[in-house]
Amino acid sequence: MNQYDNERIYCRRLGHWLTFNYCRQENSGLPCRKIEDCWFEKLPIKKFLKENYKEEEISYIFKVQKPKLTSIVELIEQAKKRSNKTP
Amino acid sequence: MRIKTVLSESEIPKQWYNLAADLPSPLQPPLGPDGNPISPEMLAPVFPMNLIEQEVSQERWIDIPEGILNILYKWRPTPLHRAKALEDYLGTPARIYYKNEGVSPPGSHKPNTAVAQAWYNKEFGIKKLTTETGAGQWGSALAFACSIVGLGCKVYMVRISFDQKPYRKTMMQTWGANCVASPSEETKAGRDILEKMPDTPGSLGIAISEAIEEAVSDTKGETRYSLGSVLNHVLLHQTIIGLEAKKQLEKAGENKVDIVIGCAGGGSNFAGTAFPFVNDKIHGEEIEIIPVEPTSCPTMTRAPFAYDHGDTAKMTPLLPMHSLGHDFIPPPIHAGGLRYHGMAPLVSQGIVEGLLTPRALHQLECYEAAITFARTEGIICAPETSHAIAVTIQEAKKAKEEGKEKVILFNMSGHGLMDLTGYQSYLAGKLQDYPLPEEEMQKSLKGIEGLPKPKEAKTGKW
Ligand SMILES: Cc1ncc(COP(=O)(O)O)c(C=O)c1O
Numbered sequence: 381m382n383q384y385d386n387e388r389i390y391c392r393r394l395g396h397w398l399t400f401n402y403c404r405q406e407n408s409g410l411p412c413r414k415i416e417d418c419w420f421e422k423l424p425i426k427k428f429l430k431e432n433y434k435e436e437e438i439s440y441i442f443k444v445q446k447p448k449l450t451s452i453v454e455l456i457e458q459a460k461k462r463s464n465k466t467p
Numbered sequence: 468m469r470i471k472t473v474l475s476e477s478e479i480p481k482q483w484y485n486l487a488a489d490l491p492s493p494l495q496p497p498l499g500p501d502g503n504p505i506s507p508e509m510l511a512p513v514f515p516m517n518l519i520e521q522e523v524s525q526e527r528w529i530d531i532p533e534g535i536l537n538i539l540y541k542w543r544p545t546p547l548h549r550a551k552a553l554e555d556y557l558g559t560p561a562r563i564y565y566k567n568e569g570v571s572p573p574g575s576h577k578p579n580t581a582v583a584q585a586w587y588n589k590e591f592g593i594k595k596l597t598t599e600t601g602a603g604q605w606g607s608a609l610a611f612a613c614s615i616v617g618l619g620c621k622v623y624m625v626r627i628s629f630d631q632k633p634y635r636k637t638m639m640q641t642w643g644a645n646c647v648a649s650p651s652e653e654t655k656a657g658r659d660i661l662e663k664m665p666d667t668p669g670s671l672g673i674a675i676s677e678a679i680e681e682a683v684s685d686t687k688g689e690t691r692y693s694l695g696s697v698l699n700h701v702l703l704h705q706t707i708i709g710l711e712a713k714k715q716l717e718k719a720g721e722n723k724v725d726i727v728i729g730c731a732g733g734g735s736n737f738a739g740t741a742f743p744f745v746n747d748k749i750h751g752e753e754i755e756i757i758p759v760e761p762t763s764c765p766t767m768t769r770a771p772f773a774y775d776h777g778d779t780a781k782m783t784p785l786l787p788m789h790s791l792g793h794d795f796i797p798p799p800i801h802a803g804g805l806r807y808h809g810m811a812p813l814v815s816q817g818i819v820e821g822l823l824t825p826r827a828l829h830q831l832e833c834y835e836a837a838i839t840f841a842r843t844e845g846i847i848c849a850p851e852t853s854h855a856i857a858v859t860i861q862e863a864k865k866a867k868e869e870g871k872e873k874v875i876l877f878n879m880s881g882h883g884l885m886d887l888t889g890y891q892s893y894l895a896g897k898l899q900d901y902p903l904p905e906e907e908m909q910k911s912l913k914g915i916e917g918l919p920k921p922k923e924a925k926t927g928k929w
Contacts (some may be wrong), residue, residue: 390850390889392764393671394601394628397888402627406670418764421901448697449497453509455679462655463684
Protein backbone atom coordinates (compact mmCIF):
# COMPACT_ATOMS: atom_id res chain seq x y z
CA MET A 381 0.00 0.00 0.00
CA ASN A 382 2.69 2.52 0.90
CA GLN A 383 5.36 1.49 -1.64
CA TYR A 384 4.92 4.68 -3.70
CA ASP A 385 4.34 7.09 -0.83
CA ASN A 386 7.40 9.24 -1.49
CA GLU A 387 6.87 9.71 -5.23
CA ARG A 388 6.40 13.41 -5.97
CA ILE A 389 4.02 15.23 -8.28
CA TYR A 390 2.73 18.77 -8.90
CA CYS A 391 -0.91 18.75 -7.83
CA ARG A 392 -2.95 20.82 -10.28
CA ARG A 393 -5.88 21.06 -7.89
CA LEU A 394 -3.90 22.40 -4.93
CA GLY A 395 -1.20 24.20 -6.94
CA HIS A 396 1.92 22.77 -5.27
CA TRP A 397 4.14 19.70 -5.09
CA LEU A 398 3.18 16.79 -2.88
CA THR A 399 3.74 13.06 -2.49
CA PHE A 400 1.66 10.06 -3.54
CA ASN A 401 0.90 9.46 0.09
CA TYR A 402 -1.53 12.39 -0.08
CA CYS A 403 -3.15 11.29 -3.36
CA ARG A 404 -4.05 7.88 -2.00
CA GLN A 405 -5.83 9.35 1.04
CA GLU A 406 -7.27 12.63 -0.25
CA ASN A 407 -10.88 11.50 -0.35
CA SER A 408 -11.63 10.91 3.36
CA GLY A 409 -8.97 8.20 3.48
CA LEU A 410 -9.68 6.88 -0.04
CA PRO A 411 -7.78 7.95 -3.20
CA CYS A 412 -8.37 11.26 -4.96
CA ARG A 413 -10.71 10.97 -7.95
CA LYS A 414 -7.89 12.28 -10.18
CA ILE A 415 -5.37 9.66 -9.04
CA GLU A 416 -5.37 7.76 -12.33
CA ASP A 417 -5.33 10.92 -14.46
CA CYS A 418 -2.30 12.25 -12.59
CA TRP A 419 -0.28 9.07 -12.10
CA PHE A 420 -1.01 6.92 -15.15
CA GLU A 421 2.30 7.82 -16.77
CA LYS A 422 4.44 7.30 -13.70
CA LEU A 423 3.10 4.30 -11.79
CA PRO A 424 1.14 1.11 -12.48
CA ILE A 425 -1.76 2.93 -10.93
CA LYS A 426 -4.57 0.70 -12.20
CA LYS A 427 -2.86 -2.32 -10.64
CA PHE A 428 -2.30 -0.40 -7.41
CA LEU A 429 -5.99 0.44 -7.15
CA LYS A 430 -7.10 -3.08 -7.99
CA GLU A 431 -4.81 -4.59 -5.38
CA ASN A 432 -5.66 -2.24 -2.57
CA TYR A 433 -9.31 -1.26 -2.89
CA LYS A 434 -12.65 -3.02 -3.16
CA GLU A 435 -14.76 -2.62 -6.26
CA GLU A 436 -17.38 -0.60 -4.35
CA GLU A 437 -14.65 1.75 -3.15
CA ILE A 438 -13.37 2.23 -6.67
CA SER A 439 -16.90 2.93 -7.94
CA TYR A 440 -17.34 5.44 -5.13
CA ILE A 441 -14.05 7.21 -5.85
CA PHE A 442 -14.79 7.52 -9.56
CA LYS A 443 -18.49 8.29 -9.31
CA VAL A 444 -19.72 10.68 -11.95
CA GLN A 445 -18.70 14.28 -11.35
CA LYS A 446 -21.36 16.94 -11.50
CA PRO A 447 -20.97 20.34 -13.16
CA LYS A 448 -19.67 23.02 -10.76
CA LEU A 449 -22.96 24.88 -10.24
CA THR A 450 -24.83 21.63 -9.59
CA SER A 451 -22.32 20.59 -6.95
CA ILE A 452 -22.52 24.05 -5.34
CA VAL A 453 -26.31 23.71 -5.07
CA GLU A 454 -25.82 20.29 -3.46
CA LEU A 455 -23.30 21.69 -0.98
CA ILE A 456 -25.75 24.48 -0.07
CA GLU A 457 -28.44 21.88 0.67
CA GLN A 458 -26.03 19.81 2.78
CA ALA A 459 -24.86 22.90 4.69
CA LYS A 460 -28.46 23.92 5.40
CA LYS A 461 -29.19 20.49 6.82
CA ARG A 462 -26.08 20.60 9.01
CA SER A 463 -26.86 24.08 10.36
CA ASN A 464 -30.43 23.08 11.20
CA LYS A 465 -29.10 20.19 13.28
CA THR A 466 -26.57 22.34 15.15
CA PRO A 467 -27.98 23.60 18.46
CA MET B 468 11.81 48.98 -31.30
CA ARG B 469 9.02 49.26 -28.76
CA ILE B 470 9.26 46.56 -26.10
CA LYS B 471 6.32 47.56 -23.91
CA THR B 472 2.99 48.88 -25.13
CA VAL B 473 1.08 50.54 -22.35
CA LEU B 474 -2.39 52.02 -22.19
CA SER B 475 -3.22 55.05 -20.09
CA GLU B 476 -5.91 54.67 -17.45
CA SER B 477 -8.35 56.53 -19.68
CA GLU B 478 -7.85 53.87 -22.36
CA ILE B 479 -8.85 50.93 -20.15
CA PRO B 480 -11.79 48.91 -21.57
CA LYS B 481 -15.05 50.06 -19.94
CA GLN B 482 -16.99 46.85 -20.64
CA TRP B 483 -16.38 43.12 -20.25
CA TYR B 484 -17.06 40.79 -23.16
CA ASN B 485 -19.49 37.89 -22.69
CA LEU B 486 -18.85 35.03 -25.12
CA ALA B 487 -22.17 33.38 -24.16
CA ALA B 488 -23.86 35.98 -26.40
CA ASP B 489 -21.93 34.86 -29.48
CA LEU B 490 -21.37 31.12 -29.02
CA PRO B 491 -22.88 29.51 -32.12
CA SER B 492 -24.15 26.57 -30.04
CA PRO B 493 -25.58 27.85 -26.76
CA LEU B 494 -24.61 26.36 -23.40
CA GLN B 495 -27.07 23.95 -21.83
CA PRO B 496 -28.65 25.50 -18.71
CA PRO B 497 -27.05 24.04 -15.58
CA LEU B 498 -29.22 21.47 -13.86
CA GLY B 499 -29.80 21.10 -10.12
CA PRO B 500 -29.54 17.80 -8.23
CA ASP B 501 -33.24 17.16 -9.01
CA GLY B 502 -32.60 17.41 -12.75
CA ASN B 503 -34.46 20.73 -13.13
CA PRO B 504 -32.67 23.93 -14.21
CA ILE B 505 -30.99 25.78 -11.36
CA SER B 506 -32.89 28.94 -10.41
CA PRO B 507 -31.20 32.14 -9.16
CA GLU B 508 -32.87 31.63 -5.76
CA MET B 509 -31.09 28.30 -5.34
CA LEU B 510 -27.73 30.08 -5.58
CA ALA B 511 -28.74 33.10 -3.50
CA PRO B 512 -27.38 31.71 -0.18
CA VAL B 513 -23.84 31.82 -1.59
CA PHE B 514 -23.75 34.49 -4.33
CA PRO B 515 -25.21 38.01 -4.42
CA MET B 516 -27.95 38.53 -6.99
CA ASN B 517 -25.87 40.97 -9.11
CA LEU B 518 -23.27 38.23 -9.72
CA ILE B 519 -25.93 35.56 -10.32
CA GLU B 520 -27.34 37.85 -13.03
CA GLN B 521 -23.91 37.96 -14.66
CA GLU B 522 -23.58 34.18 -14.38
CA VAL B 523 -26.65 33.65 -16.57
CA SER B 524 -26.40 36.79 -18.71
CA GLN B 525 -26.64 36.60 -22.50
CA GLU B 526 -25.68 40.28 -22.94
CA ARG B 527 -22.63 40.67 -25.17
CA TRP B 528 -21.14 43.65 -23.36
CA ILE B 529 -21.42 44.33 -19.64
CA ASP B 530 -20.38 47.71 -18.21
CA ILE B 531 -17.52 47.67 -15.72
CA PRO B 532 -18.63 49.86 -12.80
CA GLU B 533 -16.48 52.92 -12.12
CA GLY B 534 -15.85 51.66 -8.56
CA ILE B 535 -14.20 48.52 -9.92
CA LEU B 536 -12.14 50.41 -12.50
CA ASN B 537 -10.85 52.70 -9.77
CA ILE B 538 -9.39 49.67 -7.98
CA LEU B 539 -8.10 47.97 -11.13
CA TYR B 540 -6.08 51.13 -11.91
CA LYS B 541 -3.73 50.10 -9.10
CA TRP B 542 -2.06 47.79 -11.64
CA ARG B 543 -4.16 47.92 -14.83
CA PRO B 544 -3.94 48.32 -17.75
CA THR B 545 -1.16 45.72 -17.58
CA PRO B 546 1.68 46.10 -20.07
CA LEU B 547 1.81 44.20 -23.35
CA HIS B 548 5.42 43.10 -23.85
CA ARG B 549 7.07 42.28 -27.13
CA ALA B 550 9.22 39.24 -26.33
CA LYS B 551 12.06 40.49 -28.54
CA ALA B 552 14.80 38.76 -26.56
CA LEU B 553 12.99 35.44 -26.78
CA GLU B 554 12.40 35.95 -30.53
CA ASP B 555 16.10 36.66 -31.05
CA TYR B 556 17.10 33.64 -28.99
CA LEU B 557 14.81 31.41 -31.08
CA GLY B 558 15.76 33.13 -34.32
CA THR B 559 12.10 33.15 -35.30
CA PRO B 560 10.41 35.47 -37.79
CA ALA B 561 7.33 35.35 -35.51
CA ARG B 562 6.50 38.43 -33.45
CA ILE B 563 5.72 37.30 -29.91
CA TYR B 564 3.67 39.41 -27.50
CA TYR B 565 2.58 38.69 -23.95
CA LYS B 566 0.31 40.29 -21.40
CA ASN B 567 2.04 40.56 -18.05
CA GLU B 568 -0.55 39.72 -15.39
CA GLY B 569 2.24 39.12 -12.90
CA VAL B 570 2.30 42.85 -12.11
CA SER B 571 -0.83 42.72 -9.94
CA PRO B 572 -0.16 42.97 -6.20
CA PRO B 573 -0.83 39.24 -5.54
CA GLY B 574 1.18 38.40 -8.68
CA SER B 575 -1.38 36.85 -11.05
CA HIS B 576 -4.54 37.44 -13.08
CA LYS B 577 -6.74 36.26 -10.19
CA PRO B 578 -7.44 39.71 -8.67
CA ASN B 579 -9.23 40.77 -11.89
CA THR B 580 -12.22 38.76 -10.72
CA ALA B 581 -11.49 38.91 -6.97
CA VAL B 582 -11.84 42.71 -7.04
CA ALA B 583 -15.01 42.59 -9.13
CA GLN B 584 -16.59 39.93 -6.91
CA ALA B 585 -15.69 41.75 -3.70
CA TRP B 586 -17.06 45.01 -5.10
CA TYR B 587 -20.41 43.49 -6.21
CA ASN B 588 -20.80 41.75 -2.85
CA LYS B 589 -20.18 45.01 -1.02
CA GLU B 590 -22.76 46.75 -3.24
CA PHE B 591 -25.24 44.04 -2.29
CA GLY B 592 -24.67 44.75 1.42
CA ILE B 593 -22.45 41.75 2.17
CA LYS B 594 -19.87 42.11 4.95
CA LYS B 595 -17.69 39.02 4.56
CA LEU B 596 -16.56 36.59 1.85
CA THR B 597 -15.48 33.01 2.36
CA THR B 598 -13.50 30.81 0.01
CA GLU B 599 -11.30 27.73 -0.16
CA THR B 600 -7.74 27.58 -1.40
CA GLY B 601 -4.93 25.10 -1.94
CA ALA B 602 -1.52 26.70 -2.32
CA GLY B 603 -3.17 30.09 -1.90
CA GLN B 604 -3.03 31.67 -5.37
CA TRP B 605 -6.75 32.32 -5.25
CA GLY B 606 -6.96 32.86 -1.47
CA SER B 607 -4.35 35.60 -1.59
CA ALA B 608 -6.09 37.33 -4.51
CA LEU B 609 -9.38 37.38 -2.62
CA ALA B 610 -7.68 38.52 0.59
CA PHE B 611 -6.15 41.44 -1.33
CA ALA B 612 -9.48 42.35 -2.95
CA CYS B 613 -11.46 42.22 0.31
CA SER B 614 -8.85 44.36 2.00
CA ILE B 615 -9.09 47.06 -0.68
CA VAL B 616 -12.90 46.94 -0.97
CA GLY B 617 -13.44 46.79 2.80
CA LEU B 618 -14.90 43.31 3.39
CA GLY B 619 -13.99 40.61 5.88
CA CYS B 620 -12.38 37.56 4.30
CA LYS B 621 -12.19 34.00 5.56
CA VAL B 622 -10.03 31.52 3.69
CA TYR B 623 -10.20 27.77 4.34
CA MET B 624 -6.79 26.55 3.27
CA VAL B 625 -6.35 22.80 2.80
CA ARG B 626 -4.28 21.58 5.78
CA ILE B 627 -1.45 20.09 3.70
CA SER B 628 -1.09 23.38 1.80
CA PHE B 629 -1.37 25.41 5.02
CA ASP B 630 1.61 23.50 6.37
CA GLN B 631 3.63 23.53 3.13
CA LYS B 632 2.98 27.05 1.80
CA PRO B 633 3.55 29.36 4.77
CA TYR B 634 4.33 32.45 2.67
CA ARG B 635 0.99 32.61 0.86
CA LYS B 636 -0.74 32.17 4.22
CA THR B 637 1.27 35.13 5.49
CA MET B 638 0.26 37.16 2.42
CA MET B 639 -3.40 36.52 3.19
CA GLN B 640 -2.92 37.45 6.84
CA THR B 641 -1.02 40.60 5.84
CA TRP B 642 -4.07 41.67 3.82
CA GLY B 643 -6.17 41.08 6.94
CA ALA B 644 -7.83 37.80 5.96
CA ASN B 645 -8.54 35.10 8.48
CA CYS B 646 -6.81 32.06 7.01
CA VAL B 647 -7.54 28.77 8.79
CA ALA B 648 -6.37 25.24 8.09
CA SER B 649 -9.14 22.98 6.80
CA PRO B 650 -10.67 20.88 8.23
CA SER B 651 -11.19 23.36 11.05
CA GLU B 652 -13.14 23.44 14.29
CA GLU B 653 -15.13 26.39 12.93
CA THR B 654 -17.74 24.49 10.93
CA LYS B 655 -19.83 21.39 11.49
CA ALA B 656 -18.38 19.89 8.28
CA GLY B 657 -14.85 20.41 9.63
CA ARG B 658 -15.60 19.13 13.14
CA ASP B 659 -17.23 15.97 11.78
CA ILE B 660 -14.14 15.13 9.75
CA LEU B 661 -11.73 15.96 12.57
CA GLU B 662 -13.64 13.70 14.93
CA LYS B 663 -13.22 10.78 12.55
CA MET B 664 -9.74 11.64 11.23
CA PRO B 665 -7.90 14.03 13.57
CA ASP B 666 -4.69 13.89 11.52
CA THR B 667 -6.21 14.32 8.08
CA PRO B 668 -4.23 16.51 5.64
CA GLY B 669 -7.56 17.87 4.34
CA SER B 670 -8.84 18.25 0.80
CA LEU B 671 -10.32 20.88 -1.46
CA GLY B 672 -13.69 19.11 -1.14
CA ILE B 673 -13.73 19.58 2.64
CA ALA B 674 -12.49 23.17 2.37
CA ILE B 675 -15.31 24.05 -0.08
CA SER B 676 -17.88 22.48 2.25
CA GLU B 677 -16.56 24.59 5.11
CA ALA B 678 -16.53 27.83 3.10
CA ILE B 679 -20.08 27.24 1.84
CA GLU B 680 -21.33 26.25 5.29
CA GLU B 681 -20.01 29.47 6.80
CA ALA B 682 -21.86 31.52 4.16
CA VAL B 683 -25.09 29.53 4.39
CA SER B 684 -25.23 29.47 8.19
CA ASP B 685 -24.75 33.23 8.74
CA THR B 686 -28.14 34.03 10.26
CA LYS B 687 -27.72 37.72 9.42
CA GLY B 688 -27.26 36.86 5.74
CA GLU B 689 -24.13 39.05 5.52
CA THR B 690 -21.69 36.36 4.36
CA ARG B 691 -21.29 34.99 0.85
CA TYR B 692 -18.92 32.59 -0.91
CA SER B 693 -16.52 33.33 -3.75
CA LEU B 694 -14.97 31.13 -6.44
CA GLY B 695 -11.84 31.92 -8.46
CA SER B 696 -12.35 30.07 -11.76
CA VAL B 697 -14.69 27.94 -13.93
CA LEU B 698 -17.91 29.98 -13.52
CA ASN B 699 -19.14 32.29 -16.30
CA HIS B 700 -18.94 35.49 -14.26
CA VAL B 701 -15.31 34.75 -13.34
CA LEU B 702 -14.38 34.32 -17.01
CA LEU B 703 -16.29 37.49 -17.85
CA HIS B 704 -14.23 39.57 -15.38
CA GLN B 705 -11.02 38.20 -16.89
CA THR B 706 -11.87 39.38 -20.42
CA ILE B 707 -10.32 42.72 -19.57
CA ILE B 708 -6.99 40.98 -20.34
CA GLY B 709 -7.86 40.19 -23.96
CA LEU B 710 -9.69 43.47 -24.52
CA GLU B 711 -6.66 45.47 -23.37
CA ALA B 712 -4.40 43.27 -25.50
CA LYS B 713 -6.44 44.02 -28.62
CA LYS B 714 -6.05 47.77 -28.13
CA GLN B 715 -2.36 47.36 -27.38
CA LEU B 716 -1.65 45.18 -30.42
CA GLU B 717 -3.28 47.80 -32.57
CA LYS B 718 -1.10 50.48 -30.95
CA ALA B 719 1.94 48.29 -31.58
CA GLY B 720 1.03 48.30 -35.27
CA GLU B 721 -0.37 44.78 -35.51
CA ASN B 722 -3.68 44.47 -37.29
CA LYS B 723 -3.89 40.72 -37.24
CA VAL B 724 -3.10 38.05 -34.66
CA ASP B 725 -2.43 34.53 -35.88
CA ILE B 726 -2.17 32.55 -32.65
CA VAL B 727 -3.51 33.16 -29.12
CA ILE B 728 -2.25 30.96 -26.29
CA GLY B 729 -3.08 30.60 -22.59
CA CYS B 730 -2.63 27.95 -19.93
CA ALA B 731 -5.87 26.46 -18.68
CA GLY B 732 -6.57 25.09 -15.21
CA GLY B 733 -10.19 26.02 -14.61
CA GLY B 734 -10.03 28.15 -17.75
CA SER B 735 -10.23 31.71 -16.42
CA ASN B 736 -6.99 33.37 -17.59
CA PHE B 737 -7.14 31.54 -20.91
CA ALA B 738 -10.75 32.62 -21.46
CA GLY B 739 -10.00 36.17 -20.36
CA THR B 740 -7.22 36.46 -22.90
CA ALA B 741 -8.79 34.47 -25.72
CA PHE B 742 -12.54 35.15 -25.73
CA PRO B 743 -12.35 38.58 -27.40
CA PHE B 744 -10.37 36.86 -30.18
CA VAL B 745 -12.83 33.94 -30.29
CA ASN B 746 -15.41 36.58 -31.16
CA ASP B 747 -13.26 37.62 -34.15
CA LYS B 748 -12.90 33.98 -35.17
CA ILE B 749 -16.66 33.47 -35.02
CA HIS B 750 -16.95 36.47 -37.34
CA GLY B 751 -14.57 35.08 -39.93
CA GLU B 752 -10.98 35.83 -38.80
CA GLU B 753 -8.46 33.04 -39.10
CA ILE B 754 -6.91 32.63 -35.65
CA GLU B 755 -5.59 29.57 -33.92
CA ILE B 756 -6.61 29.67 -30.27
CA ILE B 757 -4.84 27.22 -27.97
CA PRO B 758 -5.60 26.39 -24.32
CA VAL B 759 -2.70 24.40 -22.84
CA GLU B 760 -2.52 21.88 -20.02
CA PRO B 761 -0.11 19.25 -18.70
CA THR B 762 -0.28 15.67 -20.01
CA SER B 763 -0.44 14.66 -16.38
CA CYS B 764 -3.96 15.27 -15.11
CA PRO B 765 -5.44 16.77 -18.26
CA THR B 766 -9.05 17.88 -18.53
CA MET B 767 -9.30 18.92 -22.20
CA THR B 768 -7.06 16.63 -24.24
CA ARG B 769 -8.08 13.28 -22.84
CA ALA B 770 -11.24 11.96 -21.23
CA PRO B 771 -10.76 11.25 -17.52
CA PHE B 772 -10.01 7.68 -16.45
CA ALA B 773 -13.11 7.90 -14.30
CA TYR B 774 -15.01 7.00 -17.47
CA ASP B 775 -13.34 3.60 -17.37
CA HIS B 776 -15.10 2.74 -14.17
CA GLY B 777 -18.35 0.87 -13.71
CA ASP B 778 -20.98 3.26 -12.51
CA THR B 779 -19.88 6.11 -14.66
CA ALA B 780 -19.90 3.96 -17.77
CA LYS B 781 -23.57 3.21 -17.32
CA MET B 782 -24.44 6.87 -17.23
CA THR B 783 -22.32 8.27 -20.02
CA PRO B 784 -20.84 6.92 -23.22
CA LEU B 785 -17.54 5.28 -22.42
CA LEU B 786 -14.60 7.04 -23.98
CA PRO B 787 -11.32 6.08 -22.37
CA MET B 788 -8.97 8.12 -24.53
CA HIS B 789 -5.54 7.88 -22.99
CA SER B 790 -2.87 10.34 -23.98
CA LEU B 791 -3.52 10.35 -27.68
CA GLY B 792 -1.01 13.00 -28.62
CA HIS B 793 -1.12 16.70 -28.14
CA ASP B 794 -3.54 17.62 -30.85
CA PHE B 795 -6.08 14.91 -30.27
CA ILE B 796 -9.52 16.10 -29.21
CA PRO B 797 -11.86 13.50 -27.81
CA PRO B 798 -15.52 13.61 -28.80
CA PRO B 799 -17.80 15.08 -26.14
CA ILE B 800 -18.84 12.76 -23.38
CA HIS B 801 -21.96 14.49 -22.23
CA ALA B 802 -23.92 17.28 -23.82
CA GLY B 803 -24.68 18.96 -20.49
CA GLY B 804 -21.22 20.30 -19.74
CA LEU B 805 -19.90 17.18 -18.05
CA ARG B 806 -17.36 16.66 -20.75
CA TYR B 807 -14.44 18.38 -19.14
CA HIS B 808 -15.08 18.31 -15.45
CA GLY B 809 -13.26 21.13 -13.73
CA MET B 810 -12.99 23.12 -16.96
CA ALA B 811 -15.21 26.15 -17.54
CA PRO B 812 -18.30 25.16 -19.59
CA LEU B 813 -17.71 28.08 -22.00
CA VAL B 814 -14.22 26.76 -22.77
CA SER B 815 -15.55 23.20 -23.09
CA GLN B 816 -18.16 24.33 -25.60
CA GLY B 817 -15.55 26.31 -27.53
CA ILE B 818 -13.55 23.06 -27.88
CA VAL B 819 -16.61 21.07 -28.96
CA GLU B 820 -17.26 23.73 -31.61
CA GLY B 821 -13.69 23.51 -32.86
CA LEU B 822 -13.06 27.19 -32.08
CA LEU B 823 -10.35 26.21 -29.59
CA THR B 824 -7.66 23.58 -30.14
CA PRO B 825 -6.32 22.35 -26.80
CA ARG B 826 -2.82 20.97 -26.42
CA ALA B 827 -1.12 18.97 -23.64
CA LEU B 828 2.57 19.11 -22.78
CA HIS B 829 4.98 17.20 -20.57
CA GLN B 830 6.37 19.00 -17.54
CA LEU B 831 10.01 18.87 -18.64
CA GLU B 832 9.30 20.83 -21.82
CA CYS B 833 7.36 23.37 -19.73
CA TYR B 834 10.16 23.91 -17.22
CA GLU B 835 12.68 24.15 -20.05
CA ALA B 836 10.49 26.85 -21.58
CA ALA B 837 10.17 28.64 -18.24
CA ILE B 838 13.96 28.69 -17.87
CA THR B 839 14.43 29.99 -21.43
CA PHE B 840 11.85 32.70 -20.73
CA ALA B 841 13.57 33.69 -17.48
CA ARG B 842 16.96 33.89 -19.19
CA THR B 843 15.68 35.93 -22.14
CA GLU B 844 12.73 38.00 -20.93
CA GLY B 845 13.87 38.00 -17.31
CA ILE B 846 10.59 36.94 -15.71
CA ILE B 847 10.33 33.80 -13.56
CA CYS B 848 6.84 32.57 -14.42
CA ALA B 849 4.36 30.52 -12.39
CA PRO B 850 4.35 26.74 -13.01
CA GLU B 851 0.93 26.95 -14.74
CA THR B 852 2.11 29.78 -16.99
CA SER B 853 5.05 27.73 -18.26
CA HIS B 854 2.61 25.65 -20.35
CA ALA B 855 1.60 28.74 -22.35
CA ILE B 856 5.25 29.68 -22.85
CA ALA B 857 6.17 26.17 -24.02
CA VAL B 858 3.48 26.22 -26.72
CA THR B 859 4.53 29.73 -27.72
CA ILE B 860 8.05 28.42 -28.25
CA GLN B 861 6.71 25.45 -30.26
CA GLU B 862 4.74 27.81 -32.48
CA ALA B 863 7.62 30.26 -32.88
CA LYS B 864 9.87 27.39 -34.00
CA LYS B 865 7.20 26.22 -36.43
CA ALA B 866 6.97 29.74 -37.86
CA LYS B 867 10.76 29.61 -38.34
CA GLU B 868 10.55 26.29 -40.20
CA GLU B 869 7.77 27.66 -42.38
CA GLY B 870 9.47 31.02 -42.78
CA LYS B 871 6.27 32.81 -41.77
CA GLU B 872 5.99 36.12 -39.92
CA LYS B 873 3.27 35.05 -37.54
CA VAL B 874 1.96 37.19 -34.69
CA ILE B 875 1.66 35.22 -31.45
CA LEU B 876 0.00 36.46 -28.27
CA PHE B 877 0.14 34.61 -24.96
CA ASN B 878 -0.88 35.39 -21.43
CA MET B 879 1.82 35.53 -18.78
CA SER B 880 -0.74 34.68 -16.09
CA GLY B 881 1.53 35.10 -13.09
CA HIS B 882 5.03 35.16 -11.66
CA GLY B 883 6.46 32.12 -9.95
CA LEU B 884 8.40 33.72 -7.13
CA MET B 885 6.29 31.95 -4.51
CA ASP B 886 6.49 28.60 -6.31
CA LEU B 887 10.13 27.79 -6.82
CA THR B 888 10.01 24.11 -5.77
CA GLY B 889 9.55 22.92 -9.37
CA TYR B 890 12.47 25.07 -10.58
CA GLN B 891 14.58 23.67 -7.77
CA SER B 892 13.83 20.07 -8.84
CA TYR B 893 14.35 20.90 -12.52
CA LEU B 894 17.70 22.57 -11.89
CA ALA B 895 18.79 19.64 -9.72
CA GLY B 896 17.95 17.29 -12.63
CA LYS B 897 15.22 15.63 -10.61
CA LEU B 898 12.32 16.11 -13.01
CA GLN B 899 11.46 13.35 -15.44
CA ASP B 900 8.91 12.82 -18.15
CA TYR B 901 7.11 9.53 -18.57
CA PRO B 902 5.74 9.28 -22.08
CA LEU B 903 3.06 6.62 -22.31
CA PRO B 904 4.41 3.61 -24.22
CA GLU B 905 3.03 3.15 -27.72
CA GLU B 906 1.51 -0.27 -26.89
CA GLU B 907 -0.43 1.26 -23.97
CA MET B 908 -1.82 3.86 -26.34
CA GLN B 909 -2.83 1.23 -28.88
CA LYS B 910 -4.52 -0.78 -26.12
CA SER B 911 -6.52 2.28 -25.14
CA LEU B 912 -7.53 2.91 -28.72
CA LYS B 913 -8.70 -0.69 -29.09
CA GLY B 914 -10.81 -0.26 -25.99
CA ILE B 915 -12.99 2.37 -27.61
CA GLU B 916 -13.48 0.67 -30.95
CA GLY B 917 -17.13 0.16 -31.76
CA LEU B 918 -18.44 2.26 -28.91
CA PRO B 919 -21.36 4.55 -29.75
CA LYS B 920 -20.38 8.11 -30.65
CA PRO B 921 -22.31 10.60 -28.53
CA LYS B 922 -24.32 13.37 -30.13
CA GLU B 923 -22.41 16.62 -30.55
CA ALA B 924 -24.14 19.93 -29.95
CA LYS B 925 -22.13 21.92 -32.47
CA THR B 926 -22.58 23.78 -35.71
CA GLY B 927 -19.69 22.08 -37.52
CA LYS B 928 -18.42 25.37 -38.94
CA TRP B 929 -14.92 25.16 -37.42
C1 LIG C 1 -0.58 32.02 -12.26
C2 LIG C 1 -1.70 31.10 -12.57
N1 LIG C 1 -2.01 30.85 -13.86
C3 LIG C 1 -3.02 30.03 -14.19
C4 LIG C 1 -3.78 29.38 -13.23
C5 LIG C 1 -4.87 28.46 -13.69
O1 LIG C 1 -6.17 28.94 -13.40
P1 LIG C 1 -7.15 29.43 -14.55
O2 LIG C 1 -7.20 28.33 -15.56
O3 LIG C 1 -8.46 29.63 -13.89
O4 LIG C 1 -6.61 30.68 -15.11
C6 LIG C 1 -3.51 29.60 -11.87
C7 LIG C 1 -4.29 28.91 -10.81
O5 LIG C 1 -4.05 28.96 -9.65
C8 LIG C 1 -2.44 30.49 -11.54
O6 LIG C 1 -2.14 30.75 -10.26
